[in-house]
Amino acid sequence: MPVLRVPYTDPLPLPRIIPPSAKSTDGAIAALLEFLAPSLPRPSVPQSSISSKLATCAKGAEHHGKTLLLTGAGISVASGLADYRGANGTYTLNKTYRPIYFNEFCENHEARKRYWARSFLGWTTLDRARPNKAHRACGELGRLGVVGHVITQNVDSFHPAAHSHLPTTELHGYLRSLVCLTCRNEYPRRSFQEHLARLNPTWAAFLEEMLASGALDTENPDERRKKGLKANPDGDVHVPDAPYTTFRYPACPVCLATPPPKPGGGVLKMHADADGAWDTSSEGGVLKPAVIMFGESIPAATKVAAEEAVDDARRILVVGSSLATYSAWRLVKRAKERQMPIGILNMGGARGEESFFADVQEGNTGREALRISENAEQVLPEIVRLLRERKRS
Template sequence: MRPPYMRIPYTDVLAAPTIIPRSATALSGALAAVHEFFIAPSLSSSSSGTRPSIAVLTGAGISVASGLADYRGTNGTYRVNKTYRPIYYHEFLHNHEARKRYWARSFLGWTTLHKAKPNATHFAIKHLNDLGLIQSVITQNVDSFHSQAHPSLPTVELHGYLRSCVCTSCQEELPRDDFQNELARLNPTWAAFLQEILASGALDTENPDEQRARGMKTNPDGDVDLPGAQYTQFRYPACPRCLVNPPLTENGTRATVEVDSDGAWAPPSTAGILKPAVVMFGESIKHSVKAAADKVVNDADKLLVLGTSLATYSAWRLAKQAKDQNKPIAIVNLGGVRGEDVFFADLDPSQQGSQGARVEFSTNELLPALVDQLRQYPSVQTAHTTSNYIAETHETSVFKDMLS
């Protein structure tokens, strides 16, 4: 009997990419290839005389320039720290001590979120939409940068978002800022310590050597590792809705939600557990979100993949879905991509990007330059006046991605 399938972070070493077309090894060639990908008619658009509809699939790589730590890049945690293991959904749900540890380390990692901003890639995506060239985005990222940079462009957040916590019992959402304030109230010693390490600048760097010198290590999921830290005393709040009205269990009895004298969740509670509103490892994506992502791919003529190794199956299958529908795919990513040969094996060797492209450049370098090129292209008309992407690029700072 086949053992049950358990989703884990994909940590295999990815093969170096094969650049397509060969001329795309230089920035000028990469721009030409992706430019051709955008303007070439697709099978469906050429028959209808309309402009091709392009969907975008993004990953953590596009937010590195905003200060986010990397996962699988050269200095990514999964490559540098081979022993790193994120928390799994079943652990978080069933283990009070595991939740203490998670929220303590997350409490420290969350504090710099307000400093981080969308970068030039996010605004280039906005401008490509303004030019009528892309219609929708699917993102694996949980940083909400897409919605900040282009709120009018439909975006499916495949793995959820960090801006809220959600109750695992009643599904009520609580703004993460409010939750952070509650963590500080319940844990005054940790709150004071947080102010100390903020003053020391220990959270202002992603350099592993500098972090170790300051007595800590930050993983890309916002997990601040403090050697010797005592997590057992850390407290976290219960869901306020479940506290007032405990939900019914599957057998029809009323669940138990108890708190200590300060309002912290306490055993033997059986409900009211708040978690980050993201999809943890071992947790399923909501059917409605999966269906929305499928529709984006199905409705598009082409798929542009940005800043992701597609190591997560939920993202890889979307690219494979586009390929199975014979839709051109372009991938812009630094480093290898999981199973990328599947997407380009049957391309005409002489094609220059119209059927697909694979380039290895930073999206922050390539996409703004692409926008400038496309703005000069005769057939591309702006949908409305937009300001220059450089003016919209905000100052960036460190942000801790707490996917798990």
């Protein structure tokens, strides 16, 4: 068994709502407006026709720099995708679930068969899913001049799709592409899916049966279990007792066409069967999803981009993340060390949040610290509506 352990699979403690007035949805919206107020462009005209709360936010709301958004799986649940640690999350309902480790994928042909078979079945759900109102609201906050950058832990590419104008750092990569472990060329996931279907006609027929039965039309875990399936995040579907060892996957087409050189001279051996499936006699050309697998390091350039985004902002708002992964938690820790106001909008607890909010001053109305437990798809669009009203007036 791998030494690595998935962190924080048990439910985290419920949060302390900050400020206390944010325990209701209306109070949470008012507090979030207060938190975002310093990022608002300075108003050029008096605010006279909007709510008293917006007027209060506008007074003295000097432009101290834009807000950075850090998002997690919770923001994509409304798009029909599973999360990890929510009430219906994989770690909550499936205690035996363990993601594939990076070293397993790189070193084990059978592990890759199992991974790609499950991904083949689950990809359709992810491919059909679309950004929801919360993703689009993030983009509108960018247009309004409030948000300057998004860092997302998600690999669904919904943020770039929803707001191409707003810079997005995909901290953990993305599922829309494959990357060759040898030559580092990328390959579109949709084309890869078609190749998997050609290599595995029996599996393709099974997938068609599941689609026809509606088994993949729901993320409800009870309904999927009735159909013999277990759905996990990131386009992964487990079918108990499935013959994973029969599954075949393509080799990198670039490496097949031009075998890469060996470090010590010569070229790597590259072999595929008549259909283009990777052969075990090959010395490279293994395609991997362009995501950061468990146990894999985030590329240095991505780390730097995320850290610079924190340093360039003046406050950070976490949306839909429990911060269970260190790569995300350390960014909020960096913001704390820089004495930046921290806000968290997440249903359920977040890792280490008590330390982030340990020094909240009495009388804080949300501007210096914010912790609310609300549905992002409901709250963020309402924030956008209110800010647009302010801008019009």
